[in-house]
Amino acid sequence: MRVLSLVLILLTSLFFTGIIIRTKSILSGRKGPGIMQPMKDILRSLRKSSVFSETTSLIFQLAPTVYLATILMAILFIPFGNDKGVISFNGDFVFFAYVLALGKFFMIIAALDTGSSFEGMGASREALYSMLVEPAFFILMGSFALLTGYTSFAGIFGALHFGSYISYGIGILASFVFITIALIENSRLPVDDPKTHLELTMVHEVMILDNSGFDLGLILYATNLKFAMYGAIIANFFLTPGYEWYYSIPIFTAVQLVFAVIVGTIESFSARFRMNHNPQFILMFTSISLLIFLGVLLMTGKII
Amino acid sequence: MGFIISIITIFFLLAVSLVKSEHKATLAVLGTICSAAASSWDAIWVLSGNIYEEAINGGLVFGNITLRSDGLSAWFILLTNFTAITAILYGKQYLKHYQSSSASLTLHFGSYLLNHFALTGIYFIQNALAFLCLWEIMALSVFIMVIFEHGRMETLKAGINYLIQSHISIIFLTLGFIWVYTSTGSFEFSAIRDYCFAAGKEPSLLLFLVFFIGFAIKAGFVPFHTWLPHAHPAAPSHVSGLMSGVIIKSGIYGILRMLLLMPENHLVIGYLILLISIVSSVYGVLLATIQHNMKRLLAYHSIENIGIIGIGIGVGAIGSGLHMPYLALAGYTGALLHSLNHSLFKSLLFFTSGTVYTATHTLSIDRLGGLIRRMPHTSLLFLLAALAICGLPPFNGFISEFLIYSGLFNAIGSGQTSSVVVLAVVALALTGGLALMCFTKAFGIIFLGVNRTGKITLIHEAGPAMLFPKYLTASLIVAIGLLPQLFIGILQNPAGLFTSTGVSPEYASLVSLMQKVSLALTGLVLLILLLYLVRKTAMRRRDLVTGPTWGCGYKNSSPRLQYTASSFVRPFAVLVKPWITMSRTKAEIRTIIPQPLHDETHFYDKLENTLVDWPVRNLKGFLGKFKFLQNGSVQFYVLYGVVFIAISIAIPLIINVIQYLSHLIKQL
Known part of the structure; x- marks a missing residue:
């Protein structure tokens, strides 16, 4: 059953952005598009032909493919409760983070490949934010390694159990940090607004200004996948081991749904930060994850 | 063995100085290959499980010099030889324009051979006095190579800066060796171990610190790093590649050798090295990110990578201090493999930036751009090395960083180490992120977009002879990335020296872990290829249109409107x-x-x-304030002499008088 998480994440990715958009439209009192509309847009993009800038080179054509491939690769590591992911070994979350970084690397250089100053701006911001968000993830995984004594996704999520009040606190804080990491990595509010119309205030959107047709479709789908992937990680906090699949699959679906609704709600009620406030905001999560680490140290009594 | 290598070096030194200037480079290549072949033969023999030991008579001064190579020496000899050969192959082409200056070429290639000899010797020799002599030869020969373009003031300044700082390193080493000599009466390395057993914990820790500072200056740990960013950009590119890839590794070797010789205090030393390395890695990459000069940027990255190697050594030392073999193995294996990896991708980066320099005559990143159209091979090689240095899969940098991460998380998971270890994780993660920022900037601004000076048609790709050594390095980068288990297998011998258990179940688990990683990496490559194939078939029947880059409505876009390296890192620089x-x-x-x-x-x-x-x-x-003394007139100098003599006579007299007077007063 190792492919279960892969299949479920692929399925979720079809609806995820749709749910976000639907939430936003309901909250703002509009009727809004159907849940499948983002997927339809992606399919339409995939069927279209492309326009390439004269400035671009092979890098620009390669980048969307690499981006999608790295995200698919990362998904293979995500376990499902007791079931391991397709690939699992000690330290697999390091592989997970670095393989995502590979995709980011290519997207950033592809943006610079166009020679546009707008896309350079987006690339610069993306590089900065992803650099700042990296430590939070690693500290979090370090805390779980300390808590459970395992160093792989499957080991950690398999051994995670809620015993004391501190562990509940840690679980909630960790989910919170993961939701924010997902928001930052997917360039959503409050760090980046996907619906903004001014190129100067964009981060991710401005990087892909010159992508069109099939490549744009790949990038858009990759974003959906990324959301579903982070949703699956968060769901794993709640898939306590021992549950049968007819419990865990509904829990998984519910967590993904709640996650999408939360994202939609945040986007409805908050505004984007000023660009120069973003680093502080992101660094805050490094300190929250350090707090989690300290909490775990307290719990396990291993302060040396 | 020592005899053969010496004969080879002396022969080729003479040959290089005697032939015409167009043949000097070829002879230097031959000489390097011959001496590398001799020492590599020995190193491979050692790595297959033997120990080489030989004593040569060094005459009255040195006494008996022991030549000995174990796994550690062999590993460093092999990594030195590889980069030494690629660097000289590249340097032969790089220095083609300088054929008119025969004397500088002789000096340059002569010091190259001498430097290779000294480096090999350092890894063999177990006698402190001979070691120091070779260390000095290495320092001087590098100095001569760095100041190849001695016509420029900056180059000379950087060279002298290097010379002074490497002598500070020698002072510390000499101090350490004399310390051991005064209490044991022997210059042999084994005396250090005897001393440590006899003297106990605290003195041997102090002794280690003295050696550590000496070697850290060579390696470039913060705060001993200041010579590095000056010397690397000043040297010709192949020398920068050699320095950054190989020569600073002699400092790492020294630290590792001392750790082997001093089995006490590993826990304290481990934490110490870990802390210094955390600072080095983050500080190095922080400064690298904001540089505009291509080679200076790479030089600061050397500090970062030395920091990463140091984190590995620190984890290893903590592991051997706590008697946790897996930790020790992961740490030391990571550090040793990263030493090799860094020597590969860093030399490749310096070679490619040298090629860019010969093609464009500038090292300033902000004046370049769009080179991928004119120099596709160089661009590809730079991209590959950049991905490797960022530690991204599926290249070699990822493997060694993964090993170090694995050690760190294992340490955290075991719950027996201090929570400082989590700082090392933060440092590694930050370093990875910053390196990504730095190299997307470097690659993106130098090779992509549109050329900023508009002289793109004058730029040409390097010839096949210049590309060959680079592709050689690149192929090893890919090989380590995709088949790490092979190289981890080779490392079993050197890393096993640090754990008393030898071949252990921990090692087997490390190898099987690497097999899984290798499988995952191959999967990643296949997935990318598959998706690209899908994309290609999907795009086949579409009509592709090309147009100008979308300028958001602005039509008169010029190359100078592009984002520059400075603007790319501006938000970071503000931070x-x-x-x-x-x-x-x-x-x-x-x-x-x-x-x-x-x-x-x-x-x-x-x-x-x-x-x-x-x-x-x-x-x-x-x-x-004392400048007035040196006024250039001979009369004054004679006067100084007279004054000196007068004072040296007067002082004893005055002392006598005072003694007499005090005696008198007492009697009264």
Whole structure:
């Protein structure tokens, strides 16, 4: 059953952005598009032909493919409760983070490949934010390694159990940090607004200004996948081991749904930060994850 | 063995100085290959489980010199030889334009051979006195290679800076060896171990610190790093590649050798090295990110990578201190493999930037752009090395960083180490992120977009002879990335030296872990290829249109409107402002019709400012007060002599008088 998480994440990715958009439209009192509309847009993009800038080179054509491939690769590591992911070994979350970084690397250089100053701006911001968000993830995984004594996704999520009040606190804080990491990595509010119309205030959107047709479709789908992937990680906090699949699959679906609704709600009620406030905001999560680490140290009594 | 290598070196040294200038390079290549072949033969024999030991008579001064190579020496000899050969192959082409200056070429290639000899010797020799001699030969030969373009003031300054700092390193090493000699009466390395057993914990820790400072200056740990960013850009590119890839590794070797010789205190030493390395890695990459000069950027990255290697050594030492074999193995294996990996991708980066320099005559990133069209091979090689240095899969940098991460998380998971270890994880993660920022900037601005000077048609790709050594290095980078288990297998011998258990179940688990990683990496490559194939078939029947880059409605876009390296890192530079010194000359528009303006921003190392520049400035100021003494007229100098003699006679007299007087007063 190792492919279960892969299949479920692929399925979720079809609806995820749709749910976000639907939430936003309901909250703002509009009727809004159907849940499948983002997927339809992606399919339409995939069927279209492309326009390439004269400035671009092979890098620009390669980048969307690499981006999608790295995200698919990362998904293979995500376990499902007791079931391991397709690939699992000690330290697999390091592989997970670095393989995502590979995709980011290519997207950033592809943006610079166009020679546009707008896309350079987006690339610069993306590089900065992803650099700042990296430590939070690693500290979090370090805390779980300390808590459970395992160093792989499957080991950690398999051994995670809620015993004391501190562990509940840690679980909630960790989910919170993961939701924010997902928001930052997917360039959503409050760090980046996907619906903004001014190129100067964009981060991710401005990087892909010159992508069109099939490549744009790949990038858009990759974003959906990324959301579903982070949703699956968060769901794993709640898939306590021992549950049968007819419990865990509904829990998984519910967590993904709640996650999408939360994202939609945040986007409805908050505004984007000023660009120069973003680093502080992101660094805050490094300190929250350090707090989690300290909490775990307290719990396990291993302060040396 | 030592005899054969010496004969080879002397023969080729003579040959290089005697032949015509167009053949010098070929002879240097031959000489390097011959001596590399001799030492590699021995190293491979050692790595297959043997131990080489030989004693040569060094005459009255040295006594018996022991030549000995174990797994550690063999590993460093192999990595030195590989980069030494690729560097000289590349250097042969790189220095083609300088054929008219026969004397400098002789000096350059002569010191190259001598330097290779000294480096090999350092890894063999177990006698402190001979070791110091070779260390000095290495320092001097590198100095001569660095100042190849001695016509330029900056180059000379950087060279002298290097020369002074490497002698500070030698002072510390000499101090350490004399310390051991005075209490044991022997210059053999084994005396260090005897001393440590006899002297107990605290003195041997102090002794280690003395050696550590000596070797850390060579390796470039912060705060001993200040020579590095000056010397690397000043040297010719192949020498920069050799220095960054191989020569600073001799410092790493020294630290590892001392760890082997001093089995005490590993836990304390481990934490110490870990802390210094955390600072080195983050500080190095922080400064690298904001550089505009291509080679200086790479030089700062060397500091970062030395920090990563140091984190590995620290984890290893903590592991051997706590008797946790897996930790020790993961740490040391990671550090040793990263030493090799860094020597590969860093030399490749220096070679490619050298090629860019010969093609464009500038090292300033902001003046380049769009080179991928004119130099596809160089661009590809640079991209590959950049991905590897960022530690991204599926290349070799990822493997060694993964090993170090694995050690760190294992340490955290075991719950027996201090929570400082989590700082190392933060440092590695930050370093990875910053390296990504730095190399997307470097690759994106240098090779992509449109050329910023508009002279793109004058730029040509390097010839196949120049590309060959680079592709050789690149192929090894890919090989380590995709088949790490093979190289981990080779490392079993050197890393096993640090754990008493030898071949252990931990090693088997490490190898099987690497097999899984290798499988995952191959999967990643296949997935990318598969998706690209899908994309290609999907795109086949579409009509592809090309047009200008979308300028958001603005039509008259010019290359100068592109994002520059400085603008790319600006948000970051603002963030780290407290830790760097930024000097900016800003011109303001004053007239109604604006004239061409010149705006310059330079970043400077704050630590260098406080640790080196400030004391030197003050010392200069103080000593400057005595300048009047050196006024150039002979009469004064004679007077100084007379005054000196008078004082040296007078002082005893005065002392006598005082003694007499005090005696008198007492009697009264």
